[in-house]
Amino acid sequence: MDEQTAPAQQQYPSLNPYQGSDFNSTANTSTSTNGSAMGSLENAKNSAMNSKQYPSSSLHSTHPNHTPPPAAQQGMDSIKNSQTYQNINTGPVAEKARAETDATRNEFSNLAAAKQTPNTQAATGQNLTHYHSLFYNLLSWENPRATGISYAAIVIFIFATRYVPLVRYGLKASWVILGVMAAAEVAGKTLMGQGFASKLRPQKYYTVPRETLESVMEDLVELANFFVIEFQRIVFAENVYVTIGAFTTALITYFLVKITPAWGLALLFTTLAYFVPLAYLQNQELIDHHITNASNMVSQQTEQLRDIASQQTNKAVEASSSAFKTYGARASEMVGQAKQTAVDKGVVKQETADQMPGSTQAKPDDFPSAPTAVPQQDGAAESLTFADTKKEEQEPLLA
Template sequence: MADTSYPDLNPSNGTPTSGSTIGNAGSTMENAKNSVVNNAQSAMDSIKNHPTVQNLNNGPVVEKARNEAYQTQSEFGNLAAARQTPSTKTATGQELTHYHSLFYSLLSWENPRATAISYVTTILFIFACRYVPLVRYGLRLTWMVLGITAAAEIAGRMVFDQGFASKLRPKKYYTIPRETLESTMDDVEQLINFFVIEAQRIVFAENVYATVAAFFTALITYGLIKITPAWGLALLGVTATYFVPLGYITNKEFIDEHLQNAGNIIGQQTQQVRDLASQHTSKAMEASTNTLKTYSARASEMVGQTKQKAVEKGVLSPQSADKAESTVKGENFPEAPKTEPAGPDSAQAEAAQAAPVLQ
């Protein structure tokens, strides 16, 4: 005879137990969840495959935006690849830096989208420094982050006996790899040397046009610094740096033609100045030679007159005067010895030979 006092404990009984009830409820919830997910997925697929959405995704506007994004990414890649040491060297034979190639590619508008984005970014940074208190915001963010961290750490230790910041602390602090530091320092060195080399090339007129342009730039800046704030000068400088090369590239033939004409005119004027200076030098040399000849003739004439007066007064005989004149002319001067004297006899002989003969 079966015990029916506790029918819920009898597994053979047809009445459902609590475990089966929970299992049925779980399966029902799982089915409902799957149904909701399937319905949402089908709705998303329907929206995605709708003709209007397809037209928007594959329309001309989206296609244009996609092409522009691809070309912009490609131009930035070309700009990064331009960082190579150029083959040209300075007038002293030194190699240039890879920033020469980078800035040339950037400012020559070889990649217009990348150059335009860099220009807009620089202008926005200047305006941000002018109108946005970046230092103040940075300090505010610093004290807020540190305050929240300290409060969370203290509250966690008081309540849970473990701080929240300590729990989020990594097992190993992040450090900058040595390779990254070396590459960064190499880039900084190249950038500094770029400005140092270019400044010397301008000062020593390796390119006279660049020196003249730098002169006018410094002169205009000297005048504007009295009436223009620093951010305004920075704005003008950045704009000129980006758009003056663009103006030259756009009108390269016209500007080169006028520069060549100016160079020819300057060369002609320089040649005229050289010819004029040569003529004046020749005339000065000729006048000096004539003056020297005139004074030499006068000196000879005065010597002759003095000799004639001495002969007339009987101070000198005509023979002595002629002999003295020939001696003064150097005809009877002894030759310099070619060897060292052997002894005192040789020295006396040379002294006797060097004495002038006067009667």
């Protein structure tokens, strides 16, 4: 009978962790395990009660008082022992999920550890911010899971702000919470003499630690400096290709802002910011090759234009010098002819005409010596007579 009882009772697992299928084996196991007489007596009592209720294994199938374990427990046991549950819990799917979770956690840790001031400096010799390293690590897809999750979070936030009235829901949640707390406090004081909100009130209100505020402010300062430095680097063409790209983007945005809503522009630029670096990294050799060829072509054309401009400048200088010389010779010739005409007409003397501009360079010997004696009256009269004669000769010309 004992040999038949054990297999029959194994069909219904017992909820008692110390109770086995056989009395003697259970009592001995419990005694040896616990080393306590009280445990043995308790197990013996339970076994006696079970044997009294079920004296024979044949009664398990025919005794009217026999009740199987609860259906819920039996269902849970069957689910736990099922192959599907085992596959989900310990199978490749669960292992894959745990591996992906660990990899994602590690990538976010690597992304957080990338917030370090880079060794590269700006063209002015200034140090960059640690957000330069963070955004480079993020947008270069060095941690693809973290980058993809951040992109998905931004896209979801853009659509949420577009289609979900977040401000309205926030205000609704505010008045609902405040109304419930006020009503609970009033009802509690009215019925029980103590408000419910007072019971929920903490012993000490939460305050933001000073260290947390300082760290947050430091991060905000670094983030602001990141945008300020990058704006100046783009404006002053530290990298001319980046400046050209920014110019193209600003030009396209100038026309798109007229027909595209703000959320559409935000979604577009977010997608470009995340996937343009990825496209560049996937085709870096090809893109760098074309950029190098374009740079060489631009350098060659620039050098050719510089040579042409230099040649044209030299020709223009030579032509200008020749023209100045030609016009200078003509002007000297015309001045010489005018002086000769004046001498021929007796307007001026030859010595005076030779000393006027337009003649050959005057020498010290060409100038008369200064008088040392007092001029005589006759000389003054002669000078006066010459002046009168000159005036008479000029009068017909003025007429």
